[in-house]
Amino acid sequence: MQVQPYVFFNGRCEEALDYYSAKLGAQVIFKMRYKEAPPDPQNPPRPGLEEKIMHASVRLGSSDWMASDGRCDPAAPPMNGFSLSLTADDAASAEKYFSALADGGQVVMPFQATFWSKGFGMVVDRFGLTWMVTLPSEE
Known part of the structure; x- marks a missing residue:
């Protein structure tokens, strides 16, 4: 499946x-x-x-x-109820992807270290799609 x-x-x-x-x-x-x-x-x-x-x-x-x-x-509601999760291979890529998605969009949670990840951030991009960018702790 x-x-x-x-x-x-x-x-x-x-x-x-x-x-x-x-x-x-x-x-x-x-x-x-x-x-x-x-x-x-x-x-x-x-x-x-x-x-x-x-x-x-x-x-x-x-x-x-x-x-x-x-x-x-034109009357369609904005995208809602889901996010795409992008897991980056390294810190430089994670920050590059987050910045690209934030360009013209809205940062929901700045990209930063968290208790579960070396880097995580959430952004709604310029098209209304919500992304979660993650840098795994194993990196």
Whole structure:
């Protein structure tokens, strides 16, 4: 069994994937726009979604996750109820990732040593996605 996050960026998926690729080294393995999907007369895409991302597969480190623009609903609530946890290989990487995610976002807990980790911090990035960055004690 495998559980993978599927993150909906409500119209900002391409921007988010470009950012994560540039700042975190994410690789977009697959990307399909709404206009590239087979037609479904029972569930046609809303006009204006043609260039938006219907589905993307992303590899970040050794983890794969999925992303989409979703329905691009202006009334959609912010992302809530989950975080992505990023475990860094070393202190320099952990601080680099935390700073990149904090750029244009909001720091919830500054990156710092804790009783369970040599470094831990929480940030809501510029796309509204909450991240927990960890540097394991074994480092």
